[in-house]
Each structure stands twice: as C-alpha cells, then as structure tokens.
Amino acid sequence: MFSKILIANRGEIACRVAATAARMAVRTVAVYSDADAQAKHVQVCDEAIHIGGSAPKDSYLRWEKIIEAAKATGAQAIHPGYGFLSENEAFAQACADAGLVFIGPPPSAIEAMGLKAASKQLMEKAGVPLVPGYHGKDQDPALLQREADRIGYPALIKASAGGGGKGMRVVEKSEDFAAALASCQREAINSFGDDAVLIERYVQRPRHIEIQVFGDTHGNYVYLFERDCSVQRRHQKVLEEAPAPGMTEAMRQQMGEAAVAAARAVNYVGAGTVEFIVEQKADGSMGFFFMEMNTRLQVEHPVTEAITGLDLVEWQLRVASGEPLPLKQGDLRIHGHAIEARICAENPDNNFLPATGTLQVYARPQATAFEPGTVRIDDGVREGDAISPFYDSMIAKLIVHGSTREEALARLDAALAATRIVGLSTNVQFLRHVVKSRSFAQADLDTALIQREQAVLFEQEKVGLPMTVAASVASVLMQEQRAAQTHGWQDPFSARDGWQAWGHTIRRFEFDFHGEPQKATLHYLHDGSLKLEVGEAAGVLSFEPAADGSIELRYAGQRARAHVHTRGETVHVFMPQGATQILRIDPLAHAGDSAAEGGRLTAPMPGKVVSFAVKAGDKVTKGQALAVMEAMKMEHTIAAPADGTVAELLFAPGDQVTEGAELLKLAA
Template sequence: MFDKILIANRGEIACRIIETARRSGIATVAVYSEADSAARHVRLADEAHLIGGAAARESYLCAEKLIEVAQRTGAQAIHPGYGFLSENAEFAEACEKAGVVFIGPGPESIRAMGLKDRAKELMARAGVPVVPGYQGADQTPNVLKAEADRIGYPVLIKAVAGGGGKGMRLVEKAEEFLSALESCQREAEAAFGNAHVLVEKFLAKPRHIEVQVFADSHGEAVYLYERDCSLQRRHQKVVEEAPAPGMPEDMRRAMGQAAVKAAKAIGYCGAGTIEFIVDSSKGLHKDSFYFMEMNTRLQVEHPVTELITGLDLVDWQLRIAAGERLPLTQDQIPLDGHAFEVRLYAEDPTSGFLPQTGRLHHFSTPPQDQHFRLDSGVEEGDEVSIHYDPMIAKLIVWDRDRPGALRQMRRVLRETAVAGLKTNLEFLGRIFDHDAFAKGDVDTGFISRFEQDLIPQPGPAWPEILALAVLNELVPDRSSADVWDWTDGWRMNMALTSTLTFVDQQGKRDIEVTYEENGFRLLIDGREHEACVAERRGEDFTILFDGHKVQAKVIRDGQEYTIFQDGRVFYLHHYLPGAEAGEDMTGSGVIITPMPGRLSRLMVAEGDRVEAGQPLLVLEAMKMEHTLKAPLAGTVEQVAAQEGEQVTDGQLLVKITEDEA
C-alpha cells in the first residue's frame, strides 16, 4: 500500500479521498489554484501546494505541474478524482513514464472507452447489448440520414467525443434531420474539436441505469449493483438512487454480468461505471437494457453504492492500484437497503438554473448518522467561486427500503439551510414530495414533464413569512442577561406602532406593527394578524400566528433575509430608507448593490459628469427594476460592473468623485 498520495482535484471529491486516506494512514498532498488557497481540501490535507492560476487550464489541467509536485513531495501515486484529468489517457501515460502510479485504469482502457462509436463497436463484439444505430466512418450527411431513416424516428444524433449533453440532438421527423445534424456537428467541433457523430434509436421512456464495476490487475472483475440516475436536467444528473426502483432480480444479474463482460473486454483495472439506457415503456425486464457508455473513473454518485454495500470504494481503488486483488468475490458483496443522493447546487431554478457565486453566509444540515451522510467541499463562510462547478454538497441518505429512504431525504432537505446565495434546495424538496417520484415512476423526461410542479414559481411572501422577518427584527434572542439590552419595543405605559418595510418578489411590503402585551398586531396587505414568539433559539423560530404554530429558520445577513419554512425558501430584503445604495445620506460617491441581482442597464461611463439625482444604472432584483441614482454631483471615477452582469449584495458598482466647492 502507498504511504503518500497526491490528489489531482479539488472540492468535495478531494475531501472525500482525504478522509479514506487518513483512515488508512496514508499521507495526502493537495494541490490548489490561486482561487482555492482557502479551500476546504487545502485545510484537510497533510500538505498543499499552489500549482497555478484560477482557470483550470492554468492549474488542475496542467499534467506536468501535478507530476512535478508528486515527485517533489515523494507521493507514490496520484488520485485524479473525477472530472479534470481523470479520463485523460495522456495524463495516465505521463504518470507511468514518471514512475508515479495513476489510481485508475490504464491509458489503453481510457482510449477504448473515450469515443462512443468505438466503444459501442467493442461492446457489440463482446456480446454486450447496444442500442440499434449507426457509428460508421462515413459521415456524409446523406449517408447519415439514410441510416436514420433505416433505424426509424425518433433518433438521437450524438457527438462521439461528447459529454454533458453537448453535441446531442433529438430528431423526431425525417425532414428535420439534416438541419439538426449540421447544428450538432458545429457544436461538437467547437466543444471537442471532433465533429464525428453517431446515430441511434431514441427510446420513448428511457431510464438511465448504471452499474458499478471493479476489476483488478489479476484478471478478476465484479459488479457492485446498479444506480438509477434517470432524474436529469439537460442531461445532467440531479438525483441518484440505488438500487433501481422496480428492478427484477434476473435483470439485475443480467446487467451486472454484462457490465463485468464489458470491463473484461478491454482489460480494465480499477473502478468504472457501465452506463445503460433502459427501455421502460413495457416495464423492466432483462432484455430491455442497452450499453450507452463507460466512465473510466469514480462517479459523483458513488456514495449511494457505498451505503447499500457498506463498502469504501476509494479504499478499493487504493488497494487495486497498489496491486492487491479484489477484496471480495461477487457472492460476498452485500446489498442492503436503499440510498438516495442529491446534488445541492448554487443556482437559481427560477432564473433558468443560473449559477450563483458568493460567500456561504450560512450552511447547516442535520447531524450525520447512519441515515445521513454529507459530502462537501465547502463549509460555512467559504466562497462559491465563479471558476468551478457550483456544487455545494452532496446530501446522501440510507434506510432499510425505498419508502424509508424517501422519508429520510425529505427530513434532511427540510433541515438543511443555505444563505448567502440562491440554491436548488426547494427544487430538490419538490422532487421528493412529488407523488410520481414516490411511486418510482421515473425516467429521463421526469423533470421536464413535471417542470411546473418542481420549479418554484415567483410570488409574494406569505404573511407568516413577513411576520417571521418582523419578529426577528423586534424580538431578541434573550441570551443577554440585561433586559435593558433588549430591543423588543416594550413600554411601561402605552402601545407603540411602527412600520417595517421588506422587499420580496412582489415589491415593497409595508408592515404596520403595534406592540401589545402578549405579542404584536401586524397589518399586512390591509389585513390584521396576531403574532408572538413562542420560542427562539438563535435562528430557529417557533411563532404563533393567528392561532396556529409556525416553525422556521430565519437567516439574516445585514439587510438580507433567507427564511426556510416547511420546505419552502423565501428571500427578503429589509428596506431601510437612507441606508440603500443610491440613497447615500453621507455625501459618499460610492454606489453599491442593495441586494443581489442583474445589472440590466448601465447609463454612465468612466469620465462622465453627473448631477445629483441623475439615474446611473438599473438593477433587476426580486423580479423588479431598481434605478440607482447619483447621490451627489461629480465625475464618474470608476464603473466596476458591466451591463448584464450578475452582481452580489454589497458589490461596488460606481464611484463618483465629488465636485470641488
């Protein structure tokens, strides 16, 4: 076994590998870019070394730098994780030449599975079922169309070097084929430098089911059962589960044996995943699956396999890379219970899943136990960078059966909170609350089919949500022993009435608040409500609102509120006249964003002369447009953002130098 390994990756997978290495007594060497100097994987590793700029091509994709650090630190092996160089045959080859073990398959296996057309030919020869299609060398448009006509519509055109949904087109009618082909080839050439495509039969109700395989250098291979990854958005996985719902035992065995056959056909060694497309239109049976592709690395969703088998797949990788035999034979591998994994992303589902960046002001989950596991590359206070994938964490649950695992995931999602940027948390919760998903009625079209149910629709905050924000402002945590430090509006004699203003997706919401003996009377949208705090523990509230109990988590960051209540997530801005950007009362010429949003219109440039009150820019936030004006007369010294840019709370936008008296 190795004494020291280098991890050629970042984020949660780097942290995951470090955890296993530490349990095995193996020292770890992390590498990091200039953007990752404070990253969690850097904090966890025994050593960490800077390898370049923020862009991946300047750091994590620089094979020479990675190998040089491994040699300099005495690391005997390199674990590539997934993504970056994990499926790069040239990198695996370079490691071999440098005398450093590549923890993964040999370069020949990576190349064999690297191109979809070649992989399908290899699998067909090995007796692995493949989807009817054409993957020939003749790429003449008329030949490709003739093959599509022969296969029968609908068909998929797929770039042979593709991935992540790029270079892929669905063609439902013969007359649409040639234009779709041209578009697909153009995209494939731009993304992969290879315009070669294949054509295959499109399955009407497909399920994406993959099988985890392991093979050693002694010629043995096993399968560790299947994962259902059918819930996808734009060909990107959203939810994974193991085992696949509704899978008959004879089909499980047939798929597993086909996956082992595929691995042995290319002399594979290490962890790999054989991805199958399954025609579920007539239910699952052993003749309904077809080889799609092989991922020659560890998968993002490997934790669900670990939870149903009780095995550490990274430990298996290390052992096999060190020359050991497979730890277990096929009949020794257990299958116990059911597991789900979701990918918690910094993205805004209400804006087309636009990626979000910024600081995690708050990040909390329930404690980890036998039912819940958290794999994350960030902690509260960390930054989600613009340079890399915006995944915050993987939330993974296990229970004895699928209904139990569903309940566990619903609980975990309701008890998870992220503030500082928008996430897909509510979107994930809606998936697990959906009746069709609970019944296991899943396929790759699930999310698009139920989009209206799953994607939160813009709308005003409920009265109880506004009440929670008001009570957070007015009712102290009472951790202070000195009642004179409290700011809850208590008076000796008379009632006090005041108005608080919040901004939500509807606009400004004025709440008139009257202090009463046992709570507050709130006037919201012309209706009176009674509210009081039953219990407050930090950010966790229990309030009584119009005679019923409401529990929520209220996260405040300056004037920004993120409120989590019964699976819903609400964003509010506490509007304070005189403290808003563009309403600077101190004479400062610095204009900052009052809330996260998009700079939809910029009306000035550096060097322009402006008058006090002159409009400078329009910020689109909370589905509203906010015009920010010059607080004073002067000259625009700096414009720090561009039209169309997403801006974060408190970000500098414009700086004005005041005219001399």
C-alpha cells in the same frame, strides 16, 4: 500499500479521497489553482502544491505540472478523481512513464471506452446490446443528417468523446438537425477537444441505470449492483438511488453480467461504471442497451457504498497497489435503500442557470438529529467560500440511507429541510419538490420526469406571506432585544417593548415579496402581547429563541420553527415546509431611487461570448435567441425579453465578460 498519493482534483472529490486515505494512514498531496488557494481540499490534505491559474486549462488540466508535483513530494501514485484528467489516457500513460501508479484503469482501457463510437463497436463484438444508431468515423454533416433521417426522430446527437451531459442534443425533427449539430460540436470541442459525434435513436420513456464494476490485476471482476440515475436536467443527473426501483433479480444479474463482460473486453482494472439506457415497454417489461462506460469513480458512488457497506475508494487504493479484490461476487449483498441529491449553485426556475457567489450561510444537517450512519454529506466547501465560474456548480452531495425506499425518501426530505444556504441561488427547494412529486414518490421514473412534473416542481412558494412576514418581524424584534441586553440598557425610556402611558404603540413595516409590495402593522398591546396585521391576516404574534439558533414562532393560530438570516435588505426564511426570501424595505433608503433602465441585455454570470445570432439593425421578437454564452462548462442562450430592434453589439465572439456586463442594446 502506498505511503503517499497525490490527488489530481479539487473540491468534494479531493476531500472524499483524502478522508479514506487518512483512515488508511496514507498521506495525501493536494494540488490547487489560484482560485483554490484557500479551498477546503487544500486544508484537509497533508501537503499542497500550487499548479497554475484559475481556469482548468491553466491548472487542473496541466498534467505535466501535476506529475512534477507528485515527483517533487515523493508521491507514489496519483488519484485522478472524476472529471478533469480522470479519463485521459495520455495522462495515465504519462504517469506510468514517470514511474507513478495511476489509480485507475490502464491507458488502453480508457482509450477503448473513451470514444463512444469506438466503444460501441467493441461492445457489439462482446455481445452487449446497443441502441440502433450511427457510430462511424465519417463526420460529414450531410452524412450525419442522412443517418439521423434513416434512424428516425427524435434522434440523439452525442459527442463521441463526451460525458456529463455535455455535447448532447435531442433533435425532434429533420429541419432542426443542422443547428443542433453545430451547437453540439461547438460544445464538444470546448469541453473535450474533439467535435466527433454519434447519432442514436432517442429511446422513449428511458430510464438511466448504471452498473458499478470493479476489476483487479489478477483477472477478477465483480459488479456491485445498480444505480438508477433517471432524474436529470440538461442530461445531467440530479438524484441517484440504489438499488433501482422495480429491478428484478433476473434483470439485475443480466445487466451485471453484461457490465462485467464490457469490463473484461478491455482488460479493465479498478472502479468503473457501465451505463445503460433501459427502455420501458408497454407490457411492463424492460430492455437495456449499452450507452457508455465511465472509466473512473462516479459522483454517485456513495449510494453504492451505502447499500453494500463498502468503501470504494479503499478498494481503488488496494487494487492499484496490486492487491486482489477484497470480495467475490457471491459475497456481495444489498442492504436497504440509498438516495443521493446533488446540491448545486443554480436557479431551477431560470432553466437551471448556474450561479456564482459567496456561501454567506452554509448550514448542513446535523448528524445528531438523525440515526447514526443514515445521513452523509460529501462537500469541498465551507461557510464563507465562494462558488466561482471556473468549475462545476455542485456545492455538496447529500446521501441518505434507510431500510426501505420510503424511509430513505422521508429522511432525504428532512435532511434537505435542514440544509440552509444563503448567498447564491441553489436547487435545495427544487430537490424537495422532486422528492415529494407523485412520479418520484411512486418510483414512476424516466429521464423526462422533470418535464412531466414541472407544474409541481418550479416556482412553488411553500412558505406563505403571513408566516414569512411574521418570521421577519420576529427576527427584527429579537435583534433589538439582544442589542438592549448587550448594551445593558436598564432605564425604561430605552426599552424597545412598545410601552407608552396611553393608547398603544404601532410600528409599520414595508416589504417586497416576490415583486409585490406588502405592508404590515405591529400593535404593542397593553397586556404585553403583540398583534400583527399582514394584508387580510391578523393575529397574536409570539416567539422565543431555540437552542439551535432558530425562532419558535406562533402567529394567527399557526406554529413553526424558523431560521432567519438577514443580509442587507434581504431576509431569508427557512421553515420545515420550505424556504423563501422577502425584502424588508427602508423607505428612507429608497427615497431617491429612479426607475430601472430598460433595453439592456446583460450576462447572467461571468463567461465567454460564443456567438451573436443578430447584428445591429435587426428586428427581433420576444423569446428570439440573440447570443450564446459559455460559462461553468455549459452553453447558455440569451433571448430577447421583448420585441425590438438591435441597436448595438457591445462585445465580439470570444470576449470574456463579467456578470452583469451589457452584451447588446435593444431599442423598443
């Protein structure tokens, strides 16, 4: 076994690998960019080496710097994690040339599976079923258009060197093909340095089911069962679970054996995932087609660990050091059900636009609140850390395990309810909506689940105005009580209990709740109770602090436990049924405010201007695409908010812009 390894990655995967290495008494070396100088993964490893600037191309993709760091620190092997250089055969070969063990497959296997077109030709020879399509080398746009027309629509354009949903477009009709191809190739060249694509028939009602495989240097192979990754947005996974609902033992064996055949075809070593598209037929049966092989550890590997009781990173280290696989196929068993939710910095109600910002509050589910071993969080951040525009938007992975799928679902919702993040938009509440949706709860799965259930997934306010205001007011009163205790105020004239000799004290509050002005009136009654009026609602308000920092709240016949976090004017309210925000307005602070300036189109986050679809003087209509930005490894289209005329373009393609920068002026 190695005595020291270097982890050529960052964030939660670097922390994940380091945890297993520490348990195995293997020392670890972290590498970090300028942006990650204080990152969690730098702190949890035994040593750390700075390798360059914040952008991946200036640091985590500079494999020569990584190899230098490994040699300088005496590391014997390099674990690439996933993303970045994990599927780069040149890096794997460079490690070997430098006398370092690459903890992954041989370069030849990465190369064989790295290009989707070539890998599908290889799989066809190995007898693995394929989706009808074009996987040829000729990339003439006219030929690609003809092939798509031949295959039929909807068709799928996919970057040959791609992965993670990048460089992928679904085309519904022939006249949309050229524009979709150009966008796909542009994203592919930016993400992978290769704009080659393949064309496939877009399978209707598809499920995305993948098989975890492992091979060693002694010719042994096993499959560690399947994961269902059908719930996706932007062709990227949102929820993953194992085993796949509805999977029969016969089909599990067929898919597992096909996955092992794929691994054998390229002499695979280490952890890999063979991904299949599963077509759900009208008669209830399912057919499967090879999609691609990811020649690395997957983001969702913890659900496989949960149902098998194994540590896949430990297996990686043992296999890379020359040991045989710890178990044979007949020794492997499935125990219970596991689900993983990817918690991301993004706004689901705005087309999942990635978000940046500081984790002002980052509260994770407490393990003591759950049965031991049933809730796990993998992350690479701490409270106070920033989510930057340079890397992926994932904050953490929340993994739950139960004896049944129903038990795992209930446990996942409870763990998400206990997750509180303040400082930037996240998908936590969206994930809760998905978990509770009819389709997901009943395991009616396919990759269009989010579109099919959008009426119950987006813009759903689960915490009503009265309880939100009650929690906000209670928080203000508790802060005043704590201040009085801290300062030791004893005289009755300094007390903030609302007492007066005659009549009763009234306090008025003003709020903005999702763009609607709201008023609330608090009455201090002579019997010491409080009456709160919120719109049409009115009732007695009482509260007391709980040991976990929450507020035990009672208002108008309702009882709830609320966590309240106030940042400036924004009050963040978290309750078991959901979470929301409300603005507490200080009239004096806003006395001089003027109306917001109109006619502006600004960058939603830091990034690069890719292109403009208009020029000065063009007339545009509401919803028309005006510009394309690239940020956090994805392209984002900026659309016109209203009809108007383009007055001026303020940047040029290729320019880097900051969040909020005005991109162009639009005149009414």
